[in-house]
Amino acid sequence: MNARNISGITFIIILLTFGVFALIIVMLISDNLNSKLYDFDTQQEIYAEHQASIEYQKNYKPFTAVFDTETKQFVDKRTARMSVKPYGSSKEHQGMYLLITVDKDGNISSQWISP
Numbered sequence: 205m206n207a208r209n210i211s212g213i214t215f216i217i218i219l220l221t222f223g224v225f226a227l228i229i230v231m232l233i234s235d236n237l238n239s240k241l242y243d244f245d246t247q248q249e250i251y252a253e254h255q256a257s258i259e260y261q262k263n264y265k266p267f268t269a270v271f272d273t274e275t276k277q278f279v280d281k282r283t284a285r286m287s288v289k290p291y292g293s294s295k296e297h298q299g300m301y302l303l304i305t306v307d308k309d310g311n312i313s314s315q316w317i318s319p
Contacts, residue, residue, distance in 0.1 A: 242294035245316075248273060249302060253312045256304045260312075268305045270317075278304065285319040292316055 252271035259267070259278060269278035272288045279288050281303060292300035300316040 238295050242296065245292055245294050245297045248291065249314050252302050252304055253314055256306050256312050257310070260306045260310050264310070266306050266308045268303065271302045271304050273301075288319075290319055 252273075255271065255276065256267075256278070267278070268281065270281055270284035270288055271277075272279050272284075273291045274289065284301065288301055290299045290301050292298050297316045300318050303315045303317045305313045305315075
């Protein structure tokens with residue numbers, strides 16, 4: 205083997221090493237970004253459930269509705285598909301919105317649903 209072949213092999217090994225490092229960095233950034241988006245979705249859930257609590261305390265009637273983040277209003281599930289833009293941001297909730305249910309005792313639950 206001459207010096208030229210060795211330098212070619214060394215170059216390929218260095219190139220592969222940089223490729224692996226770049227892939228690892230991209231994966232770490234992607235996971236971190238999704239984590240931030242998931243945190244944002246969680247904040248949406250907290251806000252929607254807080255608004256549901258306020259709505260329930262107005263008349264103490266149970267309800268199930270989709271929360272519209274743009275208007276900050278609750279929308280009937282049957283019409284939400286036409287009027288509410290999906291706002292889930294993370295991989296798990298992308299293209300979804302929150303269905304909020306308040307039972308007769310005031311217990312609140314939320315669920316991410318597809319339009």
